[in-house]
Amino acid sequence: MNPIAVIVGKVSKMSAKVGNLRHTRTRKSLIDAFIELASEKDFEKITVLDLTERASVNRATFYAHFQDKVDLIDAVISDSATSMLEKRTEERVQFNVQFLQQLVLAVCDYHQHLKGQCKRSYMSIAPLLKEKMLEALQLYLTKSLADIYTESERQLYVPIYAAILYEAGHLWGTEQVAYNSRELAERTAKLILPY
Missing domain, CATH: 1.10.357 (Tetracycline Repressor; domain 2)
Structure with a gap:
């Protein structure tokens, strides 16, 4: 097998793992932010902006994980x-x-x-x-x-x-x-x- 193809394959797998890990961490930070906010204010008053600020992510990232609150x-x-x-x-x-x-x-x-x-x-x-x-x-x-x-x-x-x-x-x-x-x-x- 071509050594370059092997290296590219390994890099591709590592990149996918990092991407999955990042996705999981971001999702968890949004969930944690919601749980913190839900103990502080009523659900109706929690906004996507509140969630993104608490989780330190942007709105696009929020919407990449969830449709809405x-x-x-x-x-x-x-x-x-x-x-x-x-x-x-x-x-x-x-x-x-x-x-x-x-x-x-x-x-x-x-x-x-x-x-x-x-x-x-x-x-x-x-x-x-x-x-x-x-x-x-x-x-x-x-x-x-x-x-x-x-x-x-x-x-x-x-x-x-x-x-x-x-x-x-x-x-x-x-x-x-x-x-x-x-x-x-x-x-x-x-x-x-x-x-």
Whole structure:
């Protein structure tokens, strides 16, 4: 093989790695900037200019990563929902009481985490929280029920179970129930699997 072609190939691969790393760092700095700003002011009052100044990037760079600030919060919330579920279930997907309890605890963690990070904006982003966590719960439940129910049964049960699990965690996160998260998880799992 031509030695120059080998060198050009290596340089090209290194350049791609640096570009990916830069892309990841910039995206993370924008997300971090949003989280900082969300603890200081309401979501509606956060502007793209605020985000770019805090992240020390220009507007074009922001728009290379996100369509708008709603797209940014969407990414933050989606990543958070998925990571909470993965962390709680350790990616073991088996439809049983323990699995359901871990899903409720993940929703509680999700609300607690985002409530802590986005103090001022928590209530205004609550509808997005629900949407993203329901999507993540439905994926997990669909996997766990694959060998138990037919597809038409899953189409019925998955959204119902996801709604129950989400609502339990939401009630806990908004301090509307007197149970601690463990008690809540146990009681909620028994609603779905009473035996």
